[in-house]
Amino acid sequence: MFEAFYGFKKTPFCRDLPTTELFPSNTLEESLSRLSYVAERQLFCVLTGECGTGKTTTIRRFRDQLDDTRYTLIYLADSKMTPRNFYKGMLDQLGAESRFYRGIPNASCIKRSS
Template identity: 60%
Template sequence: MFETFYGLSHSPFSRDIPTNELYQSVVLEETLGRLEYAAQRQWFAVVTGDCGTGKTTTIRRFTEVLDQAKYKVLYLSD
Protein backbone atom coordinates (compact mmCIF):
# COMPACT_ATOMS: atom_id res chain seq x y z
CA MET A 1 0.00 0.00 0.00
CA PHE A 2 2.42 2.75 1.13
CA GLU A 3 5.29 1.04 -0.72
CA THR A 4 3.67 1.91 -4.04
CA PHE A 5 2.81 5.44 -2.93
CA TYR A 6 6.42 6.18 -1.90
CA GLY A 7 7.99 4.13 -4.70
CA LEU A 8 9.66 1.60 -2.39
CA SER A 9 10.81 -1.75 -3.73
CA HIS A 10 9.94 -3.52 -0.44
CA SER A 11 8.54 -2.76 2.98
CA PRO A 12 11.09 -0.90 5.14
CA PHE A 13 9.85 -2.69 8.27
CA SER A 14 10.20 -6.32 7.21
CA ARG A 15 12.89 -8.80 8.17
CA ASP A 16 13.74 -9.70 4.58
CA ILE A 17 15.60 -6.46 3.77
CA PRO A 18 19.00 -7.38 2.32
CA THR A 19 21.58 -6.60 4.99
CA ASN A 20 23.84 -4.79 2.53
CA GLU A 21 21.04 -2.23 2.11
CA LEU A 22 20.77 -1.39 5.81
CA TYR A 23 21.49 2.11 7.05
CA GLN A 24 24.99 2.06 8.56
CA SER A 25 24.39 4.03 11.76
CA VAL A 26 27.12 4.71 14.30
CA VAL A 27 25.42 2.33 16.74
CA LEU A 28 25.29 -0.46 14.13
CA GLU A 29 28.97 0.04 13.27
CA GLU A 30 29.92 -0.08 16.97
CA THR A 31 27.86 -3.20 17.62
CA LEU A 32 29.29 -4.99 14.58
CA GLY A 33 32.79 -4.06 15.71
CA ARG A 34 32.18 -5.49 19.17
CA LEU A 35 30.74 -8.70 17.74
CA GLU A 36 33.72 -9.05 15.40
CA TYR A 37 36.08 -8.52 18.35
CA ALA A 38 34.31 -11.27 20.30
CA ALA A 39 34.33 -13.65 17.32
CA GLN A 40 38.04 -13.17 16.67
CA ARG A 41 38.78 -14.11 20.29
CA GLN A 42 36.31 -17.03 20.22
CA TRP A 43 34.19 -15.53 22.98
CA PHE A 44 30.47 -15.91 23.50
CA ALA A 45 28.47 -12.77 22.79
CA VAL A 46 24.98 -11.90 23.95
CA VAL A 47 22.94 -9.18 22.28
CA THR A 48 20.10 -7.80 24.39
CA GLY A 49 17.77 -4.84 24.06
CA ASP A 50 14.19 -3.67 23.97
CA CYS A 51 11.76 -4.79 21.28
CA GLY A 52 12.35 -3.12 17.94
CA THR A 53 15.91 -1.97 18.60
CA GLY A 54 17.38 -4.03 15.73
CA LYS A 55 18.91 -7.03 17.51
CA THR A 56 17.81 -9.58 14.91
CA THR A 57 18.73 -7.28 12.03
CA THR A 58 22.18 -6.70 13.52
CA ILE A 59 22.77 -10.44 13.97
CA ARG A 60 21.63 -11.07 10.38
CA ARG A 61 24.09 -8.44 9.14
CA PHE A 62 26.91 -9.82 11.24
CA THR A 63 26.44 -13.47 10.27
CA GLU A 64 26.47 -12.70 6.56
CA VAL A 65 30.06 -11.44 6.72
CA LEU A 66 31.36 -14.35 8.80
CA ASP A 67 33.23 -17.25 7.23
CA GLN A 68 30.69 -20.08 7.54
CA ALA A 69 33.48 -22.68 7.64
CA LYS A 70 35.10 -20.97 10.60
CA TYR A 71 32.20 -19.70 12.72
CA LYS A 72 28.97 -21.16 14.06
CA VAL A 73 26.19 -18.78 15.10
CA LEU A 74 23.56 -19.89 17.57
CA TYR A 75 20.45 -17.73 17.59
CA LEU A 76 18.13 -18.20 20.56
CA SER A 77 14.91 -16.23 20.64
CA ASP A 78 12.63 -16.10 23.65
Protein backbone atom coordinates in the same frame (compact mmCIF):
# COMPACT_ATOMS: atom_id res chain seq x y z
CA MET B 1 -1.04 0.43 -0.98
CA PHE B 2 1.31 2.98 0.61
CA GLU B 3 4.16 1.74 -1.62
CA ALA B 4 2.36 3.04 -4.72
CA PHE B 5 1.33 6.26 -2.96
CA TYR B 6 4.94 7.08 -1.98
CA GLY B 7 6.44 5.62 -5.15
CA PHE B 8 8.37 2.85 -3.39
CA LYS B 9 9.69 0.04 -5.56
CA LYS B 10 9.42 -2.39 -2.63
CA THR B 11 8.13 -2.41 0.94
CA PRO B 12 10.60 -0.62 3.26
CA PHE B 13 11.61 -1.97 6.67
CA CYS B 14 10.61 -5.56 5.94
CA ARG B 15 12.26 -8.53 7.65
CA ASP B 16 13.65 -9.96 4.41
CA LEU B 17 15.64 -6.81 3.59
CA PRO B 18 19.15 -7.86 2.51
CA THR B 19 21.62 -6.91 5.23
CA THR B 20 23.81 -5.20 2.63
CA GLU B 21 21.03 -2.59 2.29
CA LEU B 22 20.94 -1.69 6.00
CA PHE B 23 21.81 1.87 6.93
CA PRO B 24 25.33 1.77 8.42
CA SER B 25 24.54 3.77 11.56
CA ASN B 26 27.16 4.37 14.23
CA THR B 27 25.23 2.08 16.58
CA LEU B 28 25.15 -0.77 14.06
CA GLU B 29 28.84 -0.39 13.22
CA GLU B 30 29.80 -0.33 16.92
CA SER B 31 27.72 -3.44 17.59
CA LEU B 32 29.29 -5.26 14.63
CA SER B 33 32.78 -4.29 15.83
CA ARG B 34 32.09 -5.65 19.30
CA LEU B 35 30.64 -8.87 17.90
CA SER B 36 33.69 -9.27 15.65
CA TYR B 37 35.98 -8.78 18.66
CA VAL B 38 34.11 -11.55 20.49
CA ALA B 39 34.21 -13.91 17.50
CA GLU B 40 37.92 -13.40 16.81
CA ARG B 41 38.76 -14.25 20.43
CA GLN B 42 36.29 -17.17 20.58
CA LEU B 43 34.41 -15.61 23.47
CA PHE B 44 30.77 -16.04 24.50
CA CYS B 45 28.44 -13.11 23.92
CA VAL B 46 24.89 -12.18 24.86
CA LEU B 47 23.18 -9.38 22.97
CA THR B 48 20.34 -7.73 24.88
CA GLY B 49 18.10 -4.74 24.35
CA GLU B 50 14.55 -3.49 24.33
CA CYS B 51 12.01 -4.80 21.82
CA GLY B 52 12.44 -3.30 18.37
CA THR B 53 15.97 -1.97 18.84
CA GLY B 54 17.48 -4.11 16.07
CA LYS B 55 19.04 -7.06 17.91
CA THR B 56 17.91 -9.64 15.35
CA THR B 57 18.77 -7.34 12.44
CA THR B 58 22.26 -6.80 13.88
CA ILE B 59 22.76 -10.56 14.28
CA ARG B 60 21.58 -11.13 10.68
CA ARG B 61 24.09 -8.54 9.44
CA PHE B 62 26.87 -10.03 11.56
CA ARG B 63 26.09 -13.58 10.37
CA ASP B 64 26.33 -12.46 6.75
CA GLN B 65 29.84 -11.11 7.24
CA LEU B 66 31.17 -14.23 9.02
CA ASP B 67 33.22 -16.90 7.30
CA ASP B 68 31.03 -20.02 7.63
CA THR B 69 34.09 -22.29 7.52
CA ARG B 70 35.57 -20.66 10.63
CA TYR B 71 32.56 -19.76 12.75
CA THR B 72 29.31 -21.27 13.98
CA LEU B 73 26.72 -18.74 15.05
CA ILE B 74 24.18 -19.93 17.59
CA TYR B 75 21.10 -17.75 17.83
CA LEU B 76 18.56 -18.31 20.60
CA ALA B 77 15.73 -15.80 20.90
CA ASP B 78 13.45 -16.48 23.84
CA SER B 79 13.34 -14.13 26.80
CA LYS B 80 11.67 -16.73 29.01
CA MET B 81 13.98 -19.64 28.22
CA THR B 82 14.78 -22.11 30.99
CA PRO B 83 18.37 -23.30 31.46
CA ARG B 84 17.36 -26.72 30.12
CA ASN B 85 15.83 -25.19 26.97
CA PHE B 86 18.89 -22.97 26.56
CA TYR B 87 21.26 -25.95 26.49
CA LYS B 88 18.90 -27.96 24.29
CA GLY B 89 18.69 -25.07 21.82
CA MET B 90 22.47 -24.74 21.72
CA LEU B 91 22.97 -28.47 21.16
CA ASP B 92 20.26 -28.58 18.49
CA GLN B 93 21.92 -25.77 16.55
CA LEU B 94 25.27 -27.53 16.80
CA GLY B 95 23.70 -30.70 15.43
CA ALA B 96 24.11 -32.69 18.64
CA GLU B 97 21.43 -34.72 20.34
CA SER B 98 20.51 -33.46 23.79
CA ARG B 99 20.49 -36.18 26.42
CA PHE B 100 19.61 -34.90 29.82
CA TYR B 101 20.11 -36.81 33.04
CA ARG B 102 16.77 -38.08 34.20
CA GLY B 103 17.90 -39.79 37.43
CA ILE B 104 17.72 -43.40 38.51
CA PRO B 105 14.38 -45.04 37.82
CA ASN B 106 12.30 -46.11 40.79
CA ALA B 107 13.55 -49.49 42.05
CA SER B 108 10.01 -50.89 41.92
CA CYS B 109 9.92 -50.21 38.19
CA ILE B 110 13.08 -52.24 37.46
CA LYS B 111 12.23 -55.73 36.29
CA ARG B 112 14.81 -58.26 37.35
CA SER B 113 15.27 -61.51 35.55
CA SER B 114 15.91 -64.67 37.57
